[in-house]
Amino acid sequence: MTRTPPTTVQPVRLWRWRRNPLRRHSDVVEAWIVLATWICVLACGTLAGAVAARATGSAFAARQARVHAVSAVLTDNAAKTPLAGSGYDDGRVWAAVRWTAADGTVHTGQVKVFPGAPAGSRITVWTDHADHVVSEPVTGAVATLQAVTTGVLVAPLAGAAVWAAGWVVRTRRIQRRLAEWDEEWKQVGPRWGNLSGGRG
Structure with a gap:
């Protein structure tokens, strides 16, 4: 007797970006939100780090000019x-x-x-x-190192703030989608029960 190998369900990667009958408009919107969030995390984190490093270097230079x-x-x-x-x-x-x-x-x-x-x-x-x-005053390599360190510390903090904002938006979208599903089920559920009862 030949045994049938167990069937495993493989997750479909990037399913929100692929055309399929189960994909909804809200799924596409959520995919764009995730993509936009990560792009903003990288861009804003890099920009904030660069600005912080430049501001720190300028502060060191300004203090050196005053003493x-x-x-x-x-x-x-x-x-x-x-x-x-x-x-x-x-x-x-x-x-x-x-x-x-x-x-x-x-x-x-x-x-x-x-x-x-x-x-x-x-x-x-x-x-x-x-x-x-x-x-x-802090000058030379020490000033450069401190400015770079400041930028390195600020970059992930800014990126985390942007990611948190994106997470909030995505969470609200998910809650809204679940609420829409509940409303749809309230309309379809009774009819589904009648159909099942009729078949029985």
Whole structure:
């Protein structure tokens, strides 16, 4: 006796794009929504990442234009060890410095230096237009890396937001389709029952 191999139902790929009697207009619309969503995810994610990277680079360049480097002198010997419990420890200590601005005025401030630096040591500090000590601006490869990293982080977030919007639209379409099926079944169901009963 020959056994009949089990029959398996193979899913039809891209069935919403193929002509068949079971395909409805809503199926075609849903297929276009899915396609448009993924195109927008890629396009918007790439665009948002590029814009974020450029904005970050511009911010770094703008800050660099607002500050300038000056040569300063330590007025006291720097501490040999950082203070305990001073928060983030980068291995440096605070010390007093003095510098002369471009207009000849003398200024003082506190900057971080390596431990044990003797008084009279010359260091480079960064100041703004008001001659206040500020942190060193991000430049060069570090600025480029941070800008690229920002773009890489923003791109998937923007893409996820677009995908979520597409998912909401698709979900509403599915709910609407199910509601239409319910209405159709309310009309066809009783007649189907009468036909089945008559055959019995």
